[in-house]
Amino acid sequence: MPDEDERATLRPSRRQFVGAALGAAGALVAGGAGGVAIGRATDTPATSAAGKQVPFYGVHQAGIATPAQDRLAFAAFDLTTTDRTAVEVLLGTWAAAAAQMTAGQLIGPINTAPQAPPVDTGEALGLGPAALTITVGFGPSMFDDRFGLASKRPAALADIPPLPGDQLRRDISGGDIGVQACSNDPQVAFHVIRNFARLARGTAVMRWSQLGFGRTSSTSTSQDTPRNLMGFKDGTNDIKAEDTADFDDYVWVGSETDQPWMRGGSYLVTRRIRMFIESWDTDYLADQERVFGRFKTSGAPLTGKHEFDPVDLDAKNPDGTPVISLNAHIRLASPSSHGGQKILRRGYSFTDGIDQTTGLLDAGLFFIAYQKDPRKQFVPIQRLLGSRDNLNEYIQHTSSALFAVPPGLSGAGDWWGKDLFA
Amino acid sequence: MSRIMSTTDRTLRIGGAAAAAAIALSACGGGSGGGNAPTGTDASRTATVTITAANGCQISSTTFPAGALTFNITNKDAAAVSEVELDSGERIVGEKENLPPGFSGTFSVEVGGGTYSLYCPGAKRENIPITVTGTAPAAAGGSVDALLKQGTADYANYVTVQVGYLLKAAKTLQAAIDGGNLAAAQAAYDKARPFYEKIEPVAESFTIGKNSLDADIDARANTVPASRWQGFHPIEKGLFQDRSVHGLAALAAGLVANVKKLQHKVSGLTYQPYELANGAQELLDEVATTKITGEEERYSHIDLLDFQSNVEGAEQAFADLQPGLAKIDPALAKTITARFAALDALLNTYRTGSNPSGFDYYGALTTADKHKLAASVTAVQQPLSQVASKVAKA
Numbered sequence: 001m002p003d004e005d006e007r008a009t010l011r012p013s014r015r016q017f018v019g020a021a022l023g024a025a026g027a028l029v030a031g032g033a034g035g036v037a038i039g040r041a042t043d044t045p046a047t048s049a050a051g052k053q054v055p056f057y058g059v060h061q062a063g064i065a066t067p068a069q070d071r072l073a074f075a076a077f078d079l080t081t082t083d084r085t086a087v088e089v090l091l092g093t094w095a096a097a098a099a100q101m102t103a104g105q106l107i108g109p110i111n112t113a114p115q116a117p118p119v120d121t122g123e124a125l126g127l128g129p130a131a132l133t134i135t136v137g138f139g140p141s142m143f144d145d146r147f148g149l150a151s152k153r154p155a156a157l158a159d160i161p162p163l164p165g166d167q168l169r170r171d172i173s174g175g176d177i178g179v180q181a182c183s184n185d186p187q188v189a190f191h192v193i194r195n196f197a198r199l200a201r202g203t204a205v206m207r208w209s210q211l212g213f214g215r216t217s218s219t220s221t222s223q224d225t226p227r228n229l230m231g232f233k234d235g236t237n238d239i240k241a242e243d244t245a246d247f248d249d250y251v252w253v254g255s256e257t258d259q260p261w262m263r264g265g266s267y268l269v270t271r272r273i274r275m276f277i278e279s280w281d282t283d284y285l286a287d288q289e290r291v292f293g294r295f296k297t298s299g300a301p302l303t304g305k306h307e308f309d310p311v312d313l314d315a316k317n318p319d320g321t322p323v324i325s326l327n328a329h330i331r332l333a334s335p336s337s338h339g340g341q342k343i344l345r346r347g348y349s350f351t352d353g354i355d356q357t358t359g360l361l362d363a364g365l366f367f368i369a370y371q372k373d374p375r376k377q378f379v380p381i382q383r384l385l386g387s388r389d390n391l392n393e394y395i396q397h398t399s400s401a402l403f404a405v406p407p408g409l410s411g412a413g414d415w416w417g418k419d420l421f422a
Numbered sequence: 423m424s425r426i427m428s429t430t431d432r433t434l435r436i437g438g439a440a441a442a443a444a445i446a447l448s449a450c451g452g453g454s455g456g457g458n459a460p461t462g463t464d465a466s467r468t469a470t471v472t473i474t475a476a477n478g479c480q481i482s483s484t485t486f487p488a489g490a491l492t493f494n495i496t497n498k499d500a501a502a503v504s505e506v507e508l509d510s511g512e513r514i515v516g517e518k519e520n521l522p523p524g525f526s527g528t529f530s531v532e533v534g535g536g537t538y539s540l541y542c543p544g545a546k547r548e549n550i551p552i553t554v555t556g557t558a559p560a561a562a563g564g565s566v567d568a569l570l571k572q573g574t575a576d577y578a579n580y581v582t583v584q585v586g587y588l589l590k591a592a593k594t595l596q597a598a599i600d601g602g603n604l605a606a607a608q609a610a611y612d613k614a615r616p617f618y619e620k621i622e623p624v625a626e627s628f629t630i631g632k633n634s635l636d637a638d639i640d641a642r643a644n645t646v647p648a649s650r651w652q653g654f655h656p657i658e659k660g661l662f663q664d665r666s667v668h669g670l671a672a673l674a675a676g677l678v679a680n681v682k683k684l685q686h687k688v689s690g691l692t693y694q695p696y697e698l699a700n701g702a703q704e705l706l707d708e709v710a711t712t713k714i715t716g717e718e719e720r721y722s723h724i725d726l727l728d729f730q731s732n733v734e735g736a737e738q739a740f741a742d743l744q745p746g747l748a749k750i751d752p753a754l755a756k757t758i759t760a761r762f763a764a765l766d767a768l769l770n771t772y773r774t775g776s777n778p779s780g781f782d783y784y785g786a787l788t789t790a791d792k793h794k795l796a797a798s799v800t801a802v803q804q805p806l807s808q809v810a811s812k813v814a815k816a
Contacts, residue, residue: 201803415522
């Protein structure tokens with residue numbers, strides 16, 4: 001089983017040949033749907049990458065270090081049962097279904113007896129694996145007194161405290177279990193959420209869900225940096241799958257945890273960030289660039305010429321003012337503003353139509369971040385951003401959720417949190 | 423998970439079932455004269471079943487003595503498998519569900535001599551013929567067929583009785599309207615509704631002229647052309663929105679006439695077992711689509727009363743199938759019974775003596791209440807959706 005960092009990449013790029021080569025190796029190990037022969041691997045056209053299979057089993061869950069796919073379907077579930085065994089069976093059933101879906105297989109026959117409903121709902125038939133990953137985590141509420149898990153709650157899974165500027169809606173925040181389905185095909189991703197909800201009937205109900213139509217982060221050097229709905233490149237300095245040291249330092253839970261079942265896991269924070277797009281669209285270019293601290297077209301920092309030029313936070317204008325404003329987004333989000341701390345961002349653009357009250361677009365960024373310890377990473381970073389970021393005039397955090405994402409599944413017969421429930 | 427299998431597989435499996443019974447094993451002779459007690463050693467009565475992705479279903483032995491048997495099952499790594507059954511023809515003798523990879527479970531059965539099949543739906547090797555030697559114990563209760571037949575007869579009787587009550591209640595409503603008594607008419611409306619909501623899918627199955635009988639009796643505003651809108655709901659609008667019986671007499675007379683048509687149609691009607699299952703499912707669909715949204719009783723707001731009546735009608739249809747289903751698939755029957763009980767318990771929390779309908783009005787429900795009710799309905803619908811095919815094959 002290949003490690004996360006060996007996994008197949010989505011788009012071979014001239015810029016980073018090494019990453020692409022590793023990707024091809026990963027695809028071979030994964031043994032894609034077509035059973036591609038080794039000798040042919042190098043001339044497999046890049047376009048087939050969209051349909052490839054990402055290994056479901058491994059040391060870490062896929063969908064974190066996996067190069068960010070194009071589409072997201074996310075759902076949070078609340079358990080309605082109080083039977084601990086029913087929760088284990090649900091997670092085991094989901095894991096079996098996930099193994100099949102990530103391999104591009106049905107979770108059961110569609111051609112059932114005429115009087116019986118099809119087992120698989122069918123909408124993903126023929127769409128292939130489409131780089132599907134399914135990542136599951138447990139919210140703080142799982143560790144209340146319902147299932148006897150209180151003593152297994154990791155310290156790092158502390159509730160996210162109220163943060164400056166929060167306008168959170170309870171009905172689309174939190175949840176006992178979070179499920180992130182990412183794929184290059186939106187229907188393949190949705191198929192996961194729908195069938196998980198179906199398999200959960202009588203045991204858990206969906207609390208909220210969010211679709212994302214385009215990735216806003218690159219999590220591999222082989223990927224181009226995408227743009228968010230504000231038209232800016234997002235995630236230029238994101239942690240990349242190739243930076244294994246960064247993953248060990250900032251993303252994967254290690255021996256420092258108080259809960260051994262979380263070793264190899266990570267903590268997932270989601271925030272639905274509404275953008276006031278109409279206001280943003282009337283802001284003049286130089287101000288937009290001042291807000292971010294980057295040039296809009298090139299993505300270069302205001303102190304540089306190219307996207308990946310280092311950000312010089314100390315550079316001064318001739319009049320002595322900082323080139324990158326004191327409250328510029330990239331300054332406040334920069335690791336140097338947080339004692340070197342970083343997070344892995346893996347967010348998606350969303351739109352939920354229009355705000356019926358105002359008639360304005362209800363769109364923005366569904367922010368997803370993975371980290372070793374939210375108390376040291378997301379929380380302080382957002383506390384600073386929420387109080388000072390120039391961007392706050394144009395955004396609002398409308399939901400928040402936190403999940404402890406256990407390590408990867410070792411193989412068939414393993415399921416999410418098997419050690420937690422043991 | 424459902425039982426999935428092609429008819430060909432079925433036929434193969436049933437073929438030659440009768441043969442094995444006669445040959446009694448002499449191995450049990452060593453037993454200490456236990457009379458009718460099950461014979462054979464413990465080891466010979468316990469089977470180990472292992473399911474793997476590579477080899478499918480495997481069992482430690484395929485021959486057992488008649489009597490009590492225990493199956494210890496482990497699903498090692500077969501993602502497509504989540505249950506194991508011991509089948510005798512179309513009947514599930516014993517089963518263990520909730521066995522995704524990594525889970526183990528046990529079931530015990532009491533079997534007589536004959537040929538059985540261990541069925542692991544979705545496994546690479548799905549079926550293993552099992553031979554049980556010895557004499558068959560007396561079968562408890564009647565045959566599946568007879569039980570289902572009795573169930574459909576009971577359901578037909580239930581429909582007839584409900585329609586009888588409905589006609590009586592509709593006449594009371596008509597009398598109150600004709601007498602110009604608004605309060606009495608409102609009370610009569612509340613009383614009449616449940617009898618219809620309990621058996622609505624039956625009315626839906628009749629079409630007279632262009633309209634279905636259901637539309638003539640129960641169409642909601644704007645679902646039919648205004649000129650053809652008749653039945654309960656324009657009466658509801660008059661009584662609860664306009665708060666007047668003015669102009670309702672013709673509608674009340676029409677309602678009584680249509681209920682009489684319904685009574686005529688259902689008399690002597692017979693049902694197939696799968697129709698009961700589908701009817702129950704339709705009633706729950708009704709709940710999910712029009713009751714939980716407050717659309718059905720938009721003027722009287724007694725949606726929860728309709729909700730409860732739909733559920734009761736569904737539960738009745740299921741109850742009539744239950745004795746037969748319990749022989750075909752006992753675990754499924756048990757699950758559905760438990761889910762209905764949970765739904766009833768939840769509904770009971772909304773009962774109140776302060777409203778004539780006996781339930782909270784729709785407007786009193788919070789969004790969280792509606793979510794809980796809807797989830798409880800889908801929790802029944804999921805296993806219930808498996809029933810039609812089970813009873814259709816029996």
